[in-house]
Amino acid sequence: MEKFLTDQSHKRFNILTREWVLVSPHRTKRPWQGKQESLPAMDRPSYDPACYLCPGNERASGDVNPDYEDVFFFENDFAALKSQVEEQKFEDGLLRAETESGICKVICFSPDHSKSLADMSIDGIDKVVKMWQREYRDLGNQDHINYVQIFENKGEVMGCSNPHPHGQIWSQSSLPNEVVKKDRSQRSYFEKHKKSMLGEYLEQEQAYNDRIIYENEAFIVLIPFWAVWPYEAMIVPKTHQTNILEIPTAETSLFADAISRLTKAYDKLFDCSFPYSSGIHQAPTDGKDHSHWHWHMSFYPPLLRSATVKKFMVGYEMFASPQRDITAESAAEILRDLF
Amino acid sequence: MEKFLTDQSHKRFNILTREWVLVSPHRTKRPWQGKQESLPAMDRPSYDPACYLCPGNERASGDVNPDYEDVFFFENDFAALKSQVEEQKFEDGLLRAETESGICKVICFSPDHSKSLADMSIDGIDKVVKMWQREYRDLGNQDHINYVQIFENKGEVMGCSNPHPHGQIWSQSSLPNEVVKKDRSQRSYFEKHKKSMLGEYLEQEQAYNDRIIYENEAFIVLIPFWAVWPYEAMIVPKTHQTNILEIPTAETSLFADAISRLTKAYDKLFDCSFPYSSGIHQAPTDGKDHSHWHWHMSFYPPLLRSATVKKFMVGYEMFASPQRDITAESAAEILRDLF
Ligand SMILES: O=P(O)(O)O[C@H]1O[C@H](CO)[C@@H](O)[C@H](O)[C@H]1O
Numbered sequence A, B: 001m002e003k004f005l006t007d008q009s010h011k012r013f014n015i016l017t018r019e020w021v022l023v024s025p026h027r028t029k030r031p032w033q034g035k036q037e038s039l040p041a042m043d044r045p046s047y048d049p050a051c052y053l054c055p056g057n058e059r060a061s062g063d064v065n066p067d068y069e070d071v072f073f074f075e076n077d078f079a080a081l082k083s084q085v086e087e088q089k090f091e092d093g094l095l096r097a098e099t100e101s102g103i104c105k106v107i108c109f110s111p112d113h114s115k116s117l118a119d120m121s122i123d124g125i126d127k128v129v130k131m132w133q134r135e136y137r138d139l140g141n142q143d144h145i146n147y148v149q150i151f152e153n154k155g156e157v158m159g160c161s162n163p164h165p166h167g168q169i170w171s172q173s174s175l176p177n178e179v180v181k182k183d184r185s186q187r188s189y190f191e192k193h194k195k196s197m198l199g200e201y202l203e204q205e206q207a208y209n210d211r212i213i214y215e216n217e218a219f220i221v222l223i224p225f226w227a228v229w230p231y232e233a234m235i236v237p238k239t240h241q242t243n244i245l246e247i248p249t250a251e252t253s254l255f256a257d258a259i260s261r262l263t264k265a266y267d268k269l270f271d272c273s274f275p276y277s278s279g280i281h282q283a284p285t286d287g288k289d290h291s292h293w294h295w296h297m298s299f300y301p302p303l304l305r306s307a308t309v310k311k312f313m314v315g316y317e318m319f320a321s322p323q324r325d326i327t328a329e330s331a332a333e334i335l336r337d338l339f
């Protein structure tokens, strides 16, 4: 690789969002006198009577959770999106707004309050994958749902308000910003080359082999060339699949394996239950042709130097562009050793 | 205003970035059991011998700060951007990178370690404004500097590593993502209407008058219709100015007045030294025609409910689109009362 990519300020292009990230490889020696995060308690009981996600407990809505044995979902009691009867638009000169209708669900990964994906068995994670598939299908089949966003906020530092292992699904009537960007870039590549852009990208990554951290028969785990967060990673199916329903039945456990390996490696990195937000980007469910989509799952973990020092995406990052200090290649090298 | 804007999930369009924000007005009742921020100490001494920004103290570089009396700047000792001799590009299939050259400066607002902009006199802030003007001009005049990003990270929770009142300027050779977006939207409006888009927007806001929180002879302070952060605000000059050098000499103190009023109101909101990132977006310094630009200063404060509970822009926000609970109009109403 070009030398400037390892030792000089440069920007890298994200082929999916078509935005740039600023990389400053020389800046890792910067001293840190700033905020230190407090570590959440590591020893949680398997059942917490005060947790509204544990089996048998009551939620804010008054509903009581069943004695579930593996995965369990319910509609978010404080949903940011609701199914709305009437579509409305407001447009007055430069002011524009539209109603947004949707369904928000909470997905419990396990009845065991003490676990995270990193501690669960492949089989347990496979059940989560299958629940994601069902939800993507069932939500997507509803008329007013055109996009299904599956995500997880893990750890207090990622705004997670309950340590019980869970993720969320917010599904909605219109395509959100990030999805619109990735839709455009993949479509225009596919129209021109008649091939999946991410598929082609994976081939290049396999040739370079310096950002791939793990692969099994069906999935590749890598630090994308344009990674923003210090240890950002991406799980991508090797074959061209537009959404998670296209994972061959025999391969959902290989997706679970990739998630398991990555989250375990993360936990080892700074010897803590590693916080992150993760999300799956896949084809919209608006009934249109989406052969250009190649679904992928991304992990955005905030920690930079230790379990208590995170990267802040603030002033420059908010007003100009994301910025990182360690390169994608050195992050990959560090993570690969922990697999 | 349409009723759905006050009580139903909807999205609003940001005319500058051309992206949407999801608004969920009904969601403010959501309980919070998540992370509480710790409050930084409020009583700081006017001089801290351990602070590398106080007058007379030594910095990491070994340089000693002068006994400055109002504002003071120096080149960042751990700059994310450096002036580079050779421009280089890397392009291999889907991998693209380019060297990025630049100059990063730290701007001390006051020698007094205990102050923030909210505690400073209008005259003191006016000196900061004049320093921003000089830096915008001098940095912008350099051949390899095509954009000058002025910003401040205030408060530990915004990744600020030193409470001494200071901001930063990162200037660089290419236009960062956010600036490219705002450049495009303003240019296309200006070409079509031969008028400043923000100027027109201000007129609409003055007619509605429910998002404006303060105005003096030259500036308007408002919560933009498309605000993302709970108490996000914007300071906009009433006349069409492309960059801060075009502020009439007699009016820099009115800009200082607007900053002073807003930061004071912020401090009152949750009775704390209110954290935020702020930044000025203005015309690039690449020598091209930028008559379409209308400069503005934005404040992105993270606090949501109290001095210790912030809004987290995580899973859904990172993967889909920003989301807020309280509407711009109710935030404006609350802030207006504190002016
Ligand atoms: O330059 P500072 O104050 O040390 O660092 C802070 O601001 C920078 C610019 O927004 C960010 O890149 C850092 O993550 C943040 O901690």
Ligand SMILES: O=P(O)(O)O[C@H]1O[C@H](CO)[C@@H](O)[C@H](O)[C@H]1O
Binding pocket: A153, A158, A159, A160, A161, B034, B311, B312, B313, B314, B315, B316, B317, B323
């Ligand atoms: O839904 P939760 O877990 O209560 O809330 C968390 O995730 C949401 C979706 O990313 C965010 O909007 C909230 O700011 C965050 O605290």
